[in-house]
Amino acid sequence: MTHVLAVHDVRHAYGDNLALAGVTLSVDAGEFVALLGPNGAGKTTLVRSIIGLIQPATGSIEVAGGSPSQAAVRRRLGVVQQDVGFPSTLTVREIVEGAAARAGADRGRAEEAMAEMGLRDLAERRASNLSGGQQQRLQLAMGLVADPLLLVLDEPTAGLDAASRKAFWATLDERRQRGTGVLLTTHIVEEAAALADRIVVLHRGQVVAEGTPAELKRTLPGRRVTARTSLPAEVLRAVDGVVSVTTHDGEVDITATEAEPVVRTMLDLDPATSDLVVATASLDDVLIALTDGEKELVA
């Protein structure tokens, strides 16, 4: 399989703050990779490095075989960024036409991209007057005019309603089937699990887990136990198989490879334990466990 994105041992720091601590990942042609991680994990720095806005201190990034620091390589990327405000003076059509011209595509491609993203009826509207969801679709239309080899999407569905999200993902799926690689950052874990071929979990600038959604759920703590107990968190952390423990208002939330040792310990040491619930850990739980209890998992 051909890599459309290859990131190798990338490190970057802002002063003393290490944002990326040796990240290696790849995206193949036609592959959909979701990049997950909490705020401050390094996702935005990694995305900015991939799209050529940041030159990482060390390591290498190749997009379709070239460095994203080269303008010609960046033209083979489709990008949806966070926090982009469109000029208040330009219409949707003018913006997509401009994107097509910069990508070396003709006006016909601009019309096609607008139609693909359902923007034809909005073509003469000022882009800054569009809703948040419409603006995200406009960004994706701009990204699609170049028929990119790689789409990099930074939280693209923030602010979209359910119907718009569904349409957005359908477009991406169609592109993926045509061979476009997709790298997505999102906070919506279940959405990533439903769409992605592979998930990469980033935490404190490092890849702490990688695999298909099913692999991640299988290899990582599969049970979640919640209860009301007076036991201190340190006691629970010492139980075999416990990966993470969080407490809030007397309620304890535990992620573990197995539930029985945890339940047994709680009932033995605190017979007053109540509201005991045992559930299968969701991917969301897995992510929280990974990013709160990364020492255990990385080891």
Next chain:
Amino acid sequence: MTARAMWLEIRDELLGILREPTALFFSVLMPVGFYTFFAAVFGNQGGDIGTEAIVPFGTFGVLAVVLMNPGIGMADARQRGWLRVKRVSGIPLWMTVTAKVIASIPYALAVLAAITTSAVFVGGMQFEPAEVAAVYAVLILGVLPFAFFSLAIGSRAGTNASAAILNAILMPSAIASGLWFPYEMLPDIVARIGSILPTYHLAQLAMVPVDGGAWLGHLLVLAATAALGAIVATMAYRTARL
């Protein structure tokens, strides 16, 4: 990158000013208003004061447009995140800069046309049309180096801060260069400072088509200004926080 991409960049910049002209309103109105006031007060005192004043006021007019517009536009695009989109798109820096500068030229010409109209009706215009055309050609070409400094400030400061900084550069430079008051009337220290400013040399170069005189020194100062401005603007843009 194609000629079409370049044209669309220029078109976008022109539309930006046409559809929201208020940003340039004072840049156009102020020099024309100042000139008209000056010509109305002093134009009837004999000689060609009203006519010659179109050079300094015209210099101030084109400076106001070319200093303010590209930089404020750059700052606005940067704050919106639009400049980030442009950079990721792979568009070369020179295209972004050139489009912003070229888009300012029609507005600089509009200022000069308004001043000329005022000169005809109020200032007792005595220049030949060819002389006026030559003065304006010098002003339009000579003002371009100042756009680089405007873009450099817009690459680093916010929209409001850019407007404040650019005004803080424009107004004292205009006064010290003799663009608002005759240079000969300025206090010695101000005149000395003015004589080293590129704005002064632009005004002096623009006088050459009507007054004759040496031009090479003024041209060299503007060329050096252009070279320095290009370096400063490139460094500012490349290190800008997008």
